[in-house]
Structures are given as C-alpha cells and as structure tokens.
Amino acid sequence: MENTNKKEVRLMKGNEALAEAAIRAGLHAYFGYPITPQSEILEYFEEQAPKRGFTVLQAESEVASINMIYGAAGAGARVMTSSSSPGVSLMQEGISYIATAELPCLIVNITRGGPGLGTIQPSQGDYFQSVKGGGHGDYKLFVLAPSSVQEMADFVFDAFRVSEKYRIPALILADGALGQMMEKLTLPEEGSLPHVTPEWGTTGKTKDRERNIITSLHIQPEKMEAINHHLQAKYKAIEEAEVRYEEYFMEDAEIVFVAFGLSARICQKAVDIVREKGIKAGLIRPITLFPFPKQIISETANRAVGFMVVEMNAGQMVEDVQLAVNGKCPVYFKGRMGGMIPTPEEIAVALEEKFIHHEEKV
C-alpha cells in the first residue's frame, strides 16, 4: 500500500496532479462529465474514490454537474467540477447562481481551442469568460492560472482556501498542454486544509437558529441592489488582499512581457533568448487573473519602454494590461489561436520586430 500522506516527489500529468491534490485537500465530492483534454481528472477520481473515501459522480451533462456542485456546496461540502471550454460554457448559468448565492467551490477549465467545438489542442481563449463574467450579471470568480504541474497541484489548496474564506467560487484556468504534460512535483500534504462546517450551510436546522436559505433569487430590486453592493465590496476586498504574480528578470527590464499559464513559460525562454542578445527584457506573470495584478503593471509602466502581451488567443488579457498601463507606454500583442502554441523563438522575433528593428527604422 502506497503511503499517500508524506511529501514525495512524483512524475505526474497535470490533470492527475490536480486530482490527487484535490483529494489531499479534503475533497468531499466531485461531479463532472468527460471531455478531452481533461478526462484524466474524472478517471483519476473514479479510480481513487473507493480507496480514499469521497464521492465521485459522472453526471449526465455539464449543466447537471454544475447544479450538483450548487447543491452540495450549499450543504457545506468541499466540492469541485472540471471540464474543458465547451463544457464550461454549458455551466455558466449555474456559476452565476453559485456566485450570487455566495457558495465556495472549485471549477477547473482545462481549456481547448475554440470558438465552437473547436479543437482538443491547448488554448487560452477562455480568459474573458473566466474573468469578465461568462455567465450573466455582475459577479466575479477567484481565478488562478497555473503554469506548471507543481502549480496544478498547489493551486487547488489555494483555490479552496480563498473560496471558503470569501464564499466565492474559485476557477483554475489551465490549458490542455498543462493538463497533459508530465513534470516533477512534490505533492502537498494531506490534511493541511481543515474542514470547517459553515454556519450558513443547509446542514439541518437546529432549534437555536433561523433556517438557512440558499438562493440567488431576490425579486425586490432594493434587496437585489443591496446584494450587489455586498458582492462588489467582497470583490474589492479580494482585489486588495489576494493578488498574486511572479516576476522574471524584472530588476532592470525595459521591455516587459506579460503572459499567464503556458504562455508565461514560453515567454521565460523568449526572455532568455533576447537577453543573450543584450536586450533587457523581463516578464510579469499574473498568477491570479481575478484579482488582476494591475498595480505592478501600472507601476512598471512608469519606467518601461513598452509591453508585449503574449496569449494563446486573439488578444484578451491584453485589454486588462492596456487598462493598467493607461497609455503610459505602448502595449503590443502577439498571439496564436485555434490550439496553436507559439514557440519561444517566434515570441523573441515578435519582440525584436516591435521594439528593436522598429527603432532602427526611425
């Protein structure tokens, strides 16, 4: 029998690392529906559930699984679901309800190339969907973007912690490559995230308290506006306390890449390539996409020559970078779409074209 408790170094796929971490984080239940490139998550849970004591259920659709999450989270359980782009689109109504009802849970999107049914290859085309609503109404999710298999595991703990602290659904936004690739990782320790039975949960009414009601329906506009104010205040508190980002070669950087997830890994290599030519490039990697690390970008814009945002989409996060830079210096974009992954060399060339050769022409 394998000892799953101690800290150990393993070689795992991103999807499996995430699932194993969720079990170690004390997951009570997983509800999901298979879709490439994240089916290993469901498979791993199904294999482990009989041995490890949690519930795993393959729902009849993504619409069903997100509503099962809604119900189980309302009862105070630590729950998650996972899917890939088209499946996450199907969940959006439920996510809006869960956000309004202020329930903690974890949603994982191992993004594939879209729009439409698209391709099973990796993409970052769901950035807008993840941070700008996705479903209807003024709500936010706590969105984490891992860029390694280690982070696929670690961020599960972070996601549950923040989700339960603020009663906000958390989303891990990764891409198909991060789900499928294997890397060395140290697994987080089991039991390091204790359960607290929530006082707001529908766990059975006792005589000493009023009944708890979980709902997102408040028909009186005065009440609904008050709930909106409450949600916005919560999002503001999260923006003040939970921003995470990483810097790479930023001490003397004049040209700054901004990229998340797999794109950030590729940009690191692009930084290495152009640094060898004497170009002072660096990278800011947003780890939380909401709350977005706008302050560091805004401060950097005071001294930088310019920014280049790299994404595996048509240009989505670049809009948030532009808002943070606020016209202080140029912001360029380089992207690939439809499941194509840019190469480090391609990124390095794009940077040189915009900043180096361009200046020579002038």
Add this chain to the structure above:
Amino acid sequence: MIKTEEIIVAGFGGQGVLSLGQVLSYSAIIEDKETSWMPSYGPEMRGGTANCVVIISDGRISSPLVSRYDSAIILNQPSLDKFESCVKPGGFLFYEESTIVNPPTREDIHIFKIAATEEANKLNKKQVANMIMLGAFLEVRSIVKLESVSKALLKVLPERHHHLIPLNEKAIGIGKEIIQKQYQETI
C-alpha cells in the same frame, strides 16, 4: 552553465515513443534533475503518429515546448521528414531503419542508424524496439545513468509487466552494443 538536453521522440502510435520518453523523465527525477514530458495528444496522435518532447535539465525548465532539439529519436518516416530539420546543428539524430525509405541527409548533425526492430524480433518481442533505441541514445548521450533507467522502468511499466523488465534491460544493452560496434570511431 546549466546543462539541458532537449529531446524529441517520434514514431507511430504503438511503437512505445511516449513510454520511451517517460522512462527518460523518470530516470531524470531519480537523479534529482528537472524534467518535463510533453506528449502530442491531438488529432495527429489519433491519425497514427505520436511524439513527445522530453527536457532534462540541471536547472529550472522554462518552456516545455521547443522547436529545436539537441537530440531526435525517430521511429518512422513521417517523423523523420518532420523532425530532421529541427535538430540543432551539431545535434544527434537516432533513427530506426526498418520503415525508412528516404534516409536523413543533413551533414551538420551526428546521425545514427539503428536496426532496432530487426534486433527486437530476434528477441521475439518487437515491442522492445523502443528500448533498443533508448540504449543507443544513452550510449551516445549519457544524460542519465543506466541504474536510474532500471529504477524508472519499475515506475513506467505497470506491475503486470514487471516480469518484462529484464528483457527491457537486455534490449537497452543491445542498443548500446549497436553503437559500440557501428559507430566506434564517431563516439
């Protein structure tokens, strides 16, 4: 200077290219090195060809995907056509000869032709051709130790196949011998 080896392993599905890559990655972990293993999982794989990019490094690995490789381990013609040009100048190309009609032509890289399928058939186990390729590769590029590879096989092969580990180790030895005999002067 951090030592990094960027490797592409490519062939038909079923030739064991993904597990060859996993053995390399596991061996690296056993030696406390950094590693990444990135498979092709897309329509390409469903159409019959498979490949994985393995990076092994003494330091942090940035991009798990690269477009130029220090070494290529190639098991069929379509993969050779696709990846010959991606080997870095001065790099290493190992190819399994049985399906190759148009052999590689580059003169700025080290090329090794391995009769892995033929040798595997002599062992009555054509599935170990990938391990013969691995042995040949490791004889030239000794980025991980053989004892680490043996430990890695225990991890990569499911338990029901553990009785085949000696055969896999034998195949790795055959790959090494092929290089020693055929390319003594090169290495």
